[in-house]
Amino acid sequence: MIIHLKNKNALVCGSSDGIGRSIAIGLAAAGANVTLFARNAEKLGKVLVELDRSIGQVHTMLVADFSDPKSVKTAVESACLNHIYHILINNTGGPPGGLIADADPEAFYSALNAHLINNHQIAQVLIPGMKGIGHGRIINIISTSVKIPLKGLGVSNTTRGAVASWAKTLATEVAEFGITVNNVLPGATKTGRLSSIIESKAKKGKHAIDKVEEEMLSEIPMKRFGSPDEVAHAAVFLASDQAAYITGTNIVVDGGRTGSL
């Protein structure tokens, strides 16, 4: 199967690093014009020059802090003035860890703003254009905690469930317009996010980093962490024409870790 995304415009959130960066690189390699979106202009600029331009793809970038949904909305509206997006990748940094019983109620507002509210308002800006052309792909990068909550990630688990329910509901509403809405659920994937989770587990439990990694790997049937590219492949497929009849679903990319169907 060869995926062609020539003449497709993609907005990729959280694309200065990690999984979002790999998705942006994958979409551009398949021919898409990519708009990178995150808060650090310098990091975004470095990714921008890495994107494939071999068939005339045109790439650009947007900068806003996802902890401020108003500025995210303003930035997206400006990008959409003369532009229709075929593909939206909703993604940003994960909420901090911690037990749910200890969580400050404010942490739920922050996490819901960064994930649910931003996803929602970006989709609201892009969907009219997608409806107009009868085609759209909305892909949310969430977590396997949608299926089984992960220990020590209370606020994150709660927020992920909300995003998954939002996505499923939206999928049923926009399906008749040729717009699909799906989620990619990464397992332990080698990015800055994973390193900071490992470091904080090591600090809390007073263990060596190696020991924490070993314990995490013992729970993964493939006995290795995933790469951001492996998660990106699932997103690029969902963005393709070939995935036209797949909507309202979750693709788990976790080396077999999640113990549910």
Ligand SMILES: NC(=O)c1ccc[n+]([C@@H]2O[C@H](COP(=O)([O-])OP(=O)(O)OC[C@H]3O[C@@H](n4cnc5c(N)ncnc54)[C@H](OP(=O)(O)O)[C@@H]3O)[C@@H](O)[C@H]2O)c1
């Ligand atoms: N890696 C894993 O093992 C794993 C597993 C399950 C789920 N996930 C989830 O998958 C998503 C992506 O994870 P990742 O590992 O790729 O994370 P990452 O390497 O930390 O990358 C996060 C991306 O989001 C951007 N970002 C973070 N905070 C932002 C903010 N306030 N405003 C704008 N952009 C912001 C970062 O850009 P700047 O900092 O440059 O702005 C970066 O581009 C997260 O929700 C994460 O929790 C990851």
